[in-house]
Amino acid sequence: MGDPFDLAAGWLQEHALLPLLYALGLMRWEEVSYGWALFAVYGAVQVALTYAVCVPLERWRPVERWPDRRAVGVDVLYTLISRVGVLPLVTFVLFYQAQVALSGWMADHGWVPPMLETVFPALLGRPVLTFLCYAAILDCADYWRHRLSHRFCWWWALHALHHAQRQMTFWSDDRNHLLDDLIGFLLFGAVALAIGVPPLQFPLLVLLLRFVESLSHANARISFGWLGERLLVSPRFHRAHHGVLAAGQRSCNYGAVLPWWDMLFGTADFARAYAPTGVPGAEAALHSGTYLRQQWAGLRGLWRALGRPALTNARRRGAG
Amino acid sequence: MRLLSFLCLGIAAIAPMPAAAGVAFVINSGAASISLIDMGTRKELARIPALREPHHWALSPDGASLVVGDSAGNALLLLDPATGALRRRVTVADPYQLGYSPDGKFLVVNGLARNQVDVYDARDFTLVKRFPIRSMPSHLAFAPDSSRVFVTLQGTDRLAAFDLKAMRALWDVPVGSTPAGVLWHDGRLLVADMGTDHLVEVDPADGRVLRKVVTGKGAHNLFLSPDGRVIWVNNRVAGTTEELDAKTLAPIRTFRIAGGPDDLAFAPDGKVWITRRFAESVAVLDPSTGAVTTVPAGRSPHGIFLNPSAPSAARLARG
Numbered sequence: 001m002g003d004p005f006d007l008a009a010g011w012l013q014e015h016a017l018l019p020l021l022y023a024l025g026l027m028r029w030e031e032v033s034y035g036w037a038l039f040a041v042y043g044a045v046q047v048a049l050t051y052a053v054c055v056p057l058e059r060w061r062p063v064e065r066w067p068d069r070r071a072v073g074v075d076v077l078y079t080l081i082s083r084v085g086v087l088p089l090v091t092f093v094l095f096y097q098a099q100v101a102l103s104g105w106m107a108d109h110g111w112v113p114p115m116l117e118t119v120f121p122a123l124l125g126r127p128v129l130t131f132l133c134y135a136a137i138l139d140c141a142d143y144w145r146h147r148l149s150h151r152f153c154w155w156w157a158l159h160a161l162h163h164a165q166r167q168m169t170f171w172s173d174d175r176n177h178l179l180d181d182l183i184g185f186l187l188f189g190a191v192a193l194a195i196g197v198p199p200l201q202f203p204l205l206v207l208l209l210r211f212v213e214s215l216s217h218a219n220a221r222i223s224f225g226w227l228g229e230r231l232l233v234s235p236r237f238h239r240a241h242h243g244v245l246a247a248g249q250r251s252c253n254y255g256a257v258l259p260w261w262d263m264l265f266g267t268a269d270f271a272r273a274y275a276p277t278g279v280p281g282a283e284a285a286l287h288s289g290t291y292l293r294q295q296w297a298g299l300r301g302l303w304r305a306l307g308r309p310a311l312t313n314a315r316r317r318g319a320g
Numbered sequence: 321m322r323l324l325s326f327l328c329l330g331i332a333a334i335a336p337m338p339a340a341a342g343v344a345f346v347i348n349s350g351a352a353s354i355s356l357i358d359m360g361t362r363k364e365l366a367r368i369p370a371l372r373e374p375h376h377w378a379l380s381p382d383g384a385s386l387v388v389g390d391s392a393g394n395a396l397l398l399l400d401p402a403t404g405a406l407r408r409r410v411t412v413a414d415p416y417q418l419g420y421s422p423d424g425k426f427l428v429v430n431g432l433a434r435n436q437v438d439v440y441d442a443r444d445f446t447l448v449k450r451f452p453i454r455s456m457p458s459h460l461a462f463a464p465d466s467s468r469v470f471v472t473l474q475g476t477d478r479l480a481a482f483d484l485k486a487m488r489a490l491w492d493v494p495v496g497s498t499p500a501g502v503l504w505h506d507g508r509l510l511v512a513d514m515g516t517d518h519l520v521e522v523d524p525a526d527g528r529v530l531r532k533v534v535t536g537k538g539a540h541n542l543f544l545s546p547d548g549r550v551i552w553v554n555n556r557v558a559g560t561t562e563e564l565d566a567k568t569l570a571p572i573r574t575f576r577i578a579g580g581p582d583d584l585a586f587a588p589d590g591k592v593w594i595t596r597r598f599a600e601s602v603a604v605l606d607p608s609t610g611a612v613t614t615v616p617a618g619r620s621p622h623g624i625f626l627n628p629s630a631p632s633a634a635r636l637a638r639g
Contacts, residue, residue, distance in 0.1 A: 010600070019557060027497070028515075034350075117371060
């Protein structure tokens with residue numbers, strides 16, 4: 001008996017995607033479509049697992065109670081688009097094309113990208129350890145991506161969309177501007193070129209890491225204790241990052257899964273606890289608009305930021 | 321504990337070996353591994369880690385190495401075809417499909433993602449010639465005299481021919497829709513057109529399509545049986561494998577093989593082992609009865625190599 005999630009993806013591929021590709025004359029994309037099917041199935045499982053765990057936690061020990069939860073609805077849409085729907089399809093196709101073009105160009109110049117396992121041969125034959133090393137490196141890269149997205153005025157204009165949510169829940173993890181996602185994707189691609197990317201042979205581990213990221217946004221008074229807080233990013237730790245006093249450049253706790261990078265680079269704050277979230281002064285569309293209005297507001301913010309690169313730090317904090 | 325291990329090893333060494341049934345090497349492209357399966361018990365004996373995305377294999381001309389291409393890992397894995405032990409890793413750009421020329425001089429490697437056909441010296445893996453080609457070079461077949469290699473181009477619906485003596489491209493012509501498997505047969509080329517329900521017969525001189533033979537939706541790959549009498553065609557979308565008369569190309573029988581049939585290998589007992597890309601398993605078909613049994617493998621099993629004379633499970637387990 002194989003992995004049930006893989007078999008579900010296989011069923012999707014065999015009975016829905018392949019006949020569709022065949023009918024459309026797009027059979028050259030069949031490998032890509034299978035990759036997407038795997039991504040979508042594991043994404044759906046991620047959403048289900050996160051829902052099953054986080055909903056009871058948020059009801060058990062909520063940080064905030066809201067009579068009107070309409071603002072949360074749009075975050076549900078972000079999650080479904082990001083983890084199950086259109087975004088994986090687009091990124092798979094785009095990434096595949098970009099990878100073909102770039103790696104083809106590099107191969108023409110006689111260069112084969114290195115890999116962690118080829119640089120450190122001791123990792124060969126130890127796939128779980130290798131994966132964990134990659135996960136740590138990519139988490140560190142993501143720490144810097146995140147920190148820089150707060151540092152640069154134009155980037156913050158996009159990333160403010162993620163922070164503008166005043167009703168932060170576990171659904172808020174995927175609430176990002178599409179351009180912000182794209183930049184993160186390009187950065188990930190650059191790291192991948194430098195050290196390779198881990199094979200997708202541990203989807204359950206990936207699922208677990210994504211679960212930690214979602215959980216960290218939960219509207220729940222959950223702390224992992226003195227030691228646990230220093231090992232894994234908790235809802236308490238990450239909420240400090242989303243606090244109104246931490247918006248923009250003066251933020252803290254940028255880590256997504258591991259708090260080590262914040263501790264190492266001096267941005268960890270274990271003292272702040274359960275602050276209200278949001279971006280003070282952000283335009284209303286950014287926190288209470290529809291999906292499209294939020295995306296449009298992000299673009300407007302970017303345009304304004306590019307036009308005024310010399311904004312003061314104080315004004316940056318209120319930008320959005 | 322160490323003493324106990326030593327004693328166990330001694331017992332294994334003097335214990336009678338089970339009858340040699342052979343070992344199947346199943347390349348799990350989506351799990352970055354190669355499953356070694358006992359062909360007798362159908363149990364997985366071991367799983368060899370690859371780097372990223374292994375797909376296809378070729379046996380070295382001297383039969384000493386099973387060469388597996390890890391395309392995203394940019395590496396060739398040289399395995400002992402009897403035990404699966406990794407002997408050597410060679411860095412090669414994007415080895416997707418690969419094959420040794422019949423005279424044993426060259427190893428031709430298709431870089432599907434990088435749009436290149438590389439010709440390596442079979443002795444030391446030095447690159448002799450790189451042919452940039454658009455796009456998605458997929459499967460390959462050699463002329464029996466090793467003068468030419470023919471490569472299907474999935475991205476541009478074409479078939480390309482390369483002269484291995486002059487090391488130059490000969491021609492590059494359209495042959496259908498998403499061509500995949502290609503086979504030299506009886507002075508002609510047979511090409512499986514995955515975007516259609518048929519394979520095409522092609523003149524190797526100029527790539528001219530001579531005729532079409534309907535096999536099933538998503539005709540993906542084709543293989544000549546060891547006795548040379550039957551051509552087997554795996555139809556990816558239809559979920560079938562088709563027997564064709566090798567002389568006339570007339571259909572003989574159709575077998576239902578669900579789960580995306582891909583590569584195929586012939587066992588000495590007459591059974592046919594077929595990888596099922598989307599079902600994490602291999603189908604073992606008994607053509608005499610039509611019965612199909614399923615053997616579990618890793619994610620997205622692709623290439624398959626059977627070594628009927630591989631040693632027994634007990635020796636393999638000790639590596």
